[in-house]
Amino acid sequence: MSVADAAKAVLLLWLAVLLQATLLSGLGLVSPDLVLVTVVVVALMRGAEFGAIAGFAAGLLLDVATLSPLLGVSSLLLATTGYWIGRYGETTGRDRSHAPYLSVAVATVLVSFATLSLYFVLQQPVSAQRVLFHGLPGRLLLDVLLTAPLFRIARRLLRRQGMLERTAEVRLLG
């Protein structure tokens, strides 16, 4: 991955954090998780290692921007998400058209449960009823709806360098 490629990914994540913190989270409990969708899309395109680092950085930025009393929680969740979605992208989900949608849907549900679990473990006030029953269905739908445009933007920005190389390596038989 080139420096320019990494810079584009950083810019994409930074914009996602900015929009999430300032506008989207103000919509209320049912609002899309733009940062999560972006991390998933980037991890799918760039693999586990980059996904984990991108998730960690985006989470840290989000916690800093919102002056979160639990600095590091978003980093932990998004780094783990980036890693596992990256692994999925590197192995099973590679080149499958449904992979981004499936990844975003699974990540949205699991991250909601993981956030709640962490908050309970850390004894922070949060309502499971509100987050899971009233927030999650709407968020799941919005996240999946966001996937297609975001994936398109990310694919244009982070063009797959491997495609040309792979084609060049094919040798005609006979």
Next chain:
Amino acid sequence: MLGSSHQRSAGSEFPSRGRGPLRRRLVICLLALAAIALITGTLRGVGPLKRAQGVGSDAMRPFEVVTHKIASPFVDTYDYFGGLFSAKSEVAKLRKELTQAQELASQNASAAAENTSLRKALDYQGVKTFPRDFRGITTAVLTHAWPEPASDVTIAAGSASGIALNDAVITVDGYLVGSVTEVSTETARVTLLTDPSAGVSAVDLAASPNAEGIIEANVDSHGGISVYLDRVPKSANVKVDDQVFTAGWHYRDLASIYPPGIPIGTVISVGQLDVEQTKQIQIQPYANFGSLENVTVLIPKGRVAGG
């Protein structure tokens, strides 16, 4: 040909694939450890970590302000069309409130005049009162908390403007919003009244005897957040439509962080059970926590802005 050395380049688009599983696992382990260290540090209140968070938040502030400015025409348009649907019912409600307010204003004017003359006669030294002993700093709401937006917000002013920990925060109209729970140079975090950890001592002055209690927020059966005036004894004669204000108690050197007299909301239901010692009083807060755009931080007069 199948046995030839030409293989598909599996991982040029996924750099981590080619580097082996050990490095990949090492990276995620290190990141997880760093995140856990950050969580532990913030929970223990490590100073440098909080300062670094504050510096980071200050650095993000200009971008957040610009984002709000760019988005404001769209948000205003959305609010305008959203407001059209509820305009009719809103007008009826506001007319009723205006009639009540006019009645109260005339009663308050004579009570205030009497209060002033009695204070003078007794040379009474009271606690700082709202709004006389405070100056307000009105500032924009920058971000909302995640995953629970009803818990706190960050604002675009900090210690450089004179804001300090535990300062009371009200809406631009003067209704209670919450208090400052974290301050950096250019930003601050405000914990809202709807956060379960925010307890505000409040009083219903219309009840006889005055009903004092604690404002607490709980999740209701519909998943919404309801606000209650808790710990009010059954003997208090609280009625629906009574107004609730901050109590602003003080005892020796201790005092409530909220000055007395800030309007919180109106009583919308009163109930009591035989097995409970106190009443169940539900409050409808005046502040609309779902659409906070600007708030005012109350700063005691005489405090100098710090850096």
